[in-house]
Amino acid sequence: MHKELIVQKYGGSSVANVERIQKVAQRVVNYHKKGFELVIVVSALGDTTDELIHLADKINAEPSEREMDMLLSTGEQISVALLAMAIHKLGAQAISFTGAQVGIITDSSHTRARIIKINADKIKEELKKARIVIVAGFQGVTLNQDITTLGRGGSDLTAVALAKELAADSCEIYTDVEGIYTTDPRIEPKARKIEEITYDEMLEMASLGAQVMQARSIEVAKKFNVPLHVRSSFTINPGTMIIKEVKMMEDVVVSGITLNKNQAKITLCGVPDKPGVAVKLFKDLAMSGVSVDMIVQNVSHTRLTDISFTITKGDRAKASKITKMVAKKIGSSDVLIDEDIARVSIVGVGMKSHHGVAAKMFGIMAENKINIEMISTSDISISCIIKKKFAEKAVKKLHKEFGLDKRG
Amino acid sequence: MHKELIVQKYGGSSVANVERIQKVAQRVVNYHKKGFELVIVVSALGDTTDELIHLADKINAEPSEREMDMLLSTGEQISVALLAMAIHKLGAQAISFTGAQVGIITDSSHTRARIIKINADKIKEELKKARIVIVAGFQGVTLNQDITTLGRGGSDLTAVALAKELAADSCEIYTDVEGIYTTDPRIEPKARKIEEITYDEMLEMASLGAQVMQARSIEVAKKFNVPLHVRSSFTINPGTMIIKEVKMMEDVVVSGITLNKNQAKITLCGVPDKPGVAVKLFKDLAMSGVSVDMIVQNVSHTRLTDISFTITKGDRAKASKITKMVAKKIGSSDVLIDEDIARVSIVGVGMKSHHGVAAKMFGIMAENKINIEMISTSDISISCIIKKKFAEKAVKKLHKEFGLDKRG
Numbered sequence: 107m108h109k110e111l112i113v114q115k116y117g118g119s120s121v122a123n124v125e126r127i128q129k130v131a132q133r134v135v136n137y138h139k140k141g142f143e144l145v146i147v148v149s150a151l152g153d154t155t156d157e158l159i160h161l162a163d164k165i166n167a168e169p170s171e172r173e174m175d176m177l178l179s180t181g182e183q184i185s186v187a188l189l190a191m192a193i194h195k196l197g198a199q200a201i202s203f204t205g206a207q208v209g210i211i212t213d214s215s216h217t218r219a220r221i222i223k224i225n226a227d228k229i230k231e232e233l234k235k236a237r238i239v240i241v242a243g244f245q246g247v248t249l250n251q252d253i254t255t256l257g258r259g260g261s262d263l264t265a266v267a268l269a270k271e272l273a274a275d276s277c278e279i280y281t282d283v284e285g286i287y288t289t290d291p292r293i294e295p296k297a298r299k300i301e302e303i304t305y306d307e308m309l310e311m312a313s314l315g316a317q318v319m320q321a322r323s324i325e326v327a328k329k330f331n332v333p334l335h336v337r338s339s340f341t342i343n344p345g346t347m348i349i350k351e352v353k354m355m356e357d358v359v360v361s362g363i364t365l366n367k368n369q370a371k372i373t374l375c376g377v378p379d380k381p382g383v384a385v386k387l388f389k390d391l392a393m394s395g396v397s398v399d400m401i402v403q404n405v406s407h408t409r410l411t412d413i414s415f416t417i418t419k420g421d422r423a424k425a426s427k428i429t430k431m432v433a434k435k436i437g438s439s440d441v442l443i444d445e446d447i448a449r450v451s452i453v454g455v456g457m458k459s460h461h462g463v464a465a466k467m468f469g470i471m472a473e474n475k476i477n478i479e480m481i482s483t484s485d486i487s488i489s490c491i492i493k494k495k496f497a498e499k500a501v502k503k504l505h506k507e508f509g510l511d512k513r514g
Numbered sequence: 515m516h517k518e519l520i521v522q523k524y525g526g527s528s529v530a531n532v533e534r535i536q537k538v539a540q541r542v543v544n545y546h547k548k549g550f551e552l553v554i555v556v557s558a559l560g561d562t563t564d565e566l567i568h569l570a571d572k573i574n575a576e577p578s579e580r581e582m583d584m585l586l587s588t589g590e591q592i593s594v595a596l597l598a599m600a601i602h603k604l605g606a607q608a609i610s611f612t613g614a615q616v617g618i619i620t621d622s623s624h625t626r627a628r629i630i631k632i633n634a635d636k637i638k639e640e641l642k643k644a645r646i647v648i649v650a651g652f653q654g655v656t657l658n659q660d661i662t663t664l665g666r667g668g669s670d671l672t673a674v675a676l677a678k679e680l681a682a683d684s685c686e687i688y689t690d691v692e693g694i695y696t697t698d699p700r701i702e703p704k705a706r707k708i709e710e711i712t713y714d715e716m717l718e719m720a721s722l723g724a725q726v727m728q729a730r731s732i733e734v735a736k737k738f739n740v741p742l743h744v745r746s747s748f749t750i751n752p753g754t755m756i757i758k759e760v761k762m763m764e765d766v767v768v769s770g771i772t773l774n775k776n777q778a779k780i781t782l783c784g785v786p787d788k789p790g791v792a793v794k795l796f797k798d799l800a801m802s803g804v805s806v807d808m809i810v811q812n813v814s815h816t817r818l819t820d821i822s823f824t825i826t827k828g829d830r831a832k833a834s835k836i837t838k839m840v841a842k843k844i845g846s847s848d849v850l851i852d853e854d855i856a857r858v859s860i861v862g863v864g865m866k867s868h869h870g871v872a873a874k875m876f877g878i879m880a881e882n883k884i885n886i887e888m889i890s891t892s893d894i895s896i897s898c899i900i901k902k903k904f905a906e907k908a909v910k911k912l913h914k915e916f917g918l919d920k921r922g
Contacts, residue, residue, distance in 0.1 A: 124569070127573060162595075162599055164532045165600045166602060166603040170598065173598045173610060174595070176612075177595035180591050180592050183585075183591075184585060187582070187584035187585035188573055194574060194577070194581070202581060204661075207660075251615050253612075
């Protein structure tokens with residue numbers, strides 16, 4: 107008889123201390139007793155990774171990326187060993203592996219390596235022995251046997267890649283929230299857990315500020331059509347399924363609303379309205395690693411115009427310095443910096459087939475006297491920059507008017 | 515031109531914190547600048563190993579040895595990465611490796627694995643690139659890619675084995691003392707650092723209580739004639755050379771004096787003086803893992819005799835239980851336990867060619883009114899069990915009378 111194979115990934119908060127490791131072990135053993143084959147991917151305990159980074163920083167502020175991977179990969183190695191011990195304590199069979207040991211082969215881009223291939227023979231062998239297989243997340247190894255790490259959200263990627271390679275029936279991502287919500291429940295208590303969401307919507311939400319999963323793992327899951335189940339390690343409730351197509355009874359236009367208050371707006375005033383200026387500015391910004399989100403160039407009534415763009419706050423100093431240099435060069439009158447903004451976005455694949463969604467969003471904002479400063483749209487999302495003080499109000503109104511607090 | 519190759523091993527106290535890691539890095543870089551090829555073996559930072567053991571213990575009091583090795587090997591992996599970063603900071607080239615990465619192949623006796631072979635190609639390759647090679651001590655890997663650890667003193671063993679495999683010109687063991695002393699300087703302030711000592715003497719001293727190095731590494735060094743230099747990482751002073759033969763101007767009879775206060779004496783009284791009783795007792799003790807040090811059976815004037823033996827205090831409960839069971843079976847009158855004892859030993863290869871050393875030792879004890887309760891001798895050592903209160907006095911008197919505080 108074919109046994110169902112589940113890949114389960116437990117994040118750092120799920121294994122933050124001895125008690126939580128024991129709880130994860132109990133959950134895993136319960137699944138095993140039900141007859142599932144299990145591959146468990148684990149992150150480093152709680153803040154271990156941050157502590158190791160801090161230790162390295164005291165020794166060398168610009169550590170070699172190879173050595174950083176050597177250092178950080180120990181975090182997950184500790185987790186897998188402890189989880190195996192906790193499972194043994196409950197009387198079940200389990201064996202732990204590092205990324206290198208199970209043949210997760212990556213390129214040599216240390217600290218952000220890409221998985222090239224996985225040789226899953228060892229895992230299959232152990233599954234045949236009815237053992238629970240525990241794999242260190244976030245890490246791999248080059249063909250030259252150098253240890254690598256996969257960058258932020260790397261453990262999710264390990265789980266997705268293993269689920270694909272092993273043709274798992276399911277890939278469960280355990281975290282400290284119950285799933286993906288229509289919006290942040292701390293802002294709108296009426297926010298609902300979404301039962302099903304498409305890869306594309308989840309990707310859009312991740313890039314717009316939802317922090318449950320990194321875009322990268324979702325992209326890989328989408329590419330190989332690995333169904334993801336995002337759920338909490340603290341409850342037995344089902345979470346959110348991230349899948350290719352959602353078949354809903356109703357016609358859902360907007361699936362979720364995201365809010366990002368970590369941006370700043372920079373405006374370069376009095377720019378000569380001729381080609382080349384914007385090119386120069388955004389080239390310089392890109393060259394110095396500043397990632398620009400939205401760009402608006404005002405319609406020009408005179409020979410002069412304004413260019414506004416948004417960046418994450420962390421890049422503020424760098425971006426303002428570069429903009430001021432460009433301003434000086436072109437004889438521009440002023441550079442304005444506004445940190446008092448927020449980006450509110452609505453996301454939904456339904457937008458593709460529905461007209462007037464943008465108009466409805468703008469209408470809701472207008473009715474509530476919320477001025478829109480910038481707009482940006484994609485196939486399945488619409489984002490507005492507004493004053494920060496209106497952020498929560500905007501989220502609540504949009505959540506209500508698009509019917510997100512009723513459905514389900 | 516042939517460059518001299520040095521293997522240096524730094525223990526946990528030498529890399530206990532950021533500042534000490536930086537000091538080790540500075541020392542290593544200084545050697546590198548002088549033109550030496552360097553292979554550095556490092557232990558886990560300070561108390562890391564104990565902390566990991568404590569963590570495991572909270573999860574499973576009887577952890578799988580394979581998982582224990584998975585867990586503990588992270589300690590050294592952290593050390594090598596941090597030391598590499600510290601060396602980079604000083605502008606030198608260095609690269610770190612786990613035991614598995616440099617091909618330290620062991621058997622699969624987890625937590626006490628034996629090195630089967632070392633494939634040193636990778637190290638040689640990196641040395642050719644003029645890089646300082648840093649290797650995680652205490653660990654290896656089975657042919658099946660399972661991570662193993664080498665047991666207590668394992669990092670010393672890694673260093674010795676690498677020195678042998680690479681035909682190193684020298685193997686330096688860095689610790690928190692300046693070398694091997696004629697006796698414990700905390701007992702006899704006139705104790706002198708020994709410049710040179712033979713493997714055999716060092717083995718004897720290690721087994722009799724000197725704690726600088728584990729006997730196992732010295733045995734391997736002896737087997738392959740790897741000269742060891744035991745020295746402090748906190749000074750530039752030369753330490754003690756452990757070598758095959760010591761060529762001294764003088765004829766040294768006694769090289770060092772050791773003291774062990776961690777023993778207990780058990781006496782089984784009123785034993786029928788016939789074959790088989792002692793056999794039964796010591797077989798039972800051995801079966802339950804109690805290691806017996808000295809044994810004395812009194813000369814019998816009647817049909818009954820006493821058997822006394824010493825054990826380490828940790829085995830006291832187990833040993834007394836077994837002895838009492840044997841006593842009951844043979845109808846013996848009593849079992850006495852004495853923890854108020856100490857073992858004082860003199861060690862020296864010179865004893866082989868000198869007569870009267872034992873007589874001199876016993877004479878010194880008698881002159882100082884120190885009663886000897888038990889005696890045991892080997893080719894190059896003589897040990898006496900005395901009352902604990904006389905321990906320090908005995909060490910001082912022997913140190914003086916055998917001329918140890920004068921030489922050098």
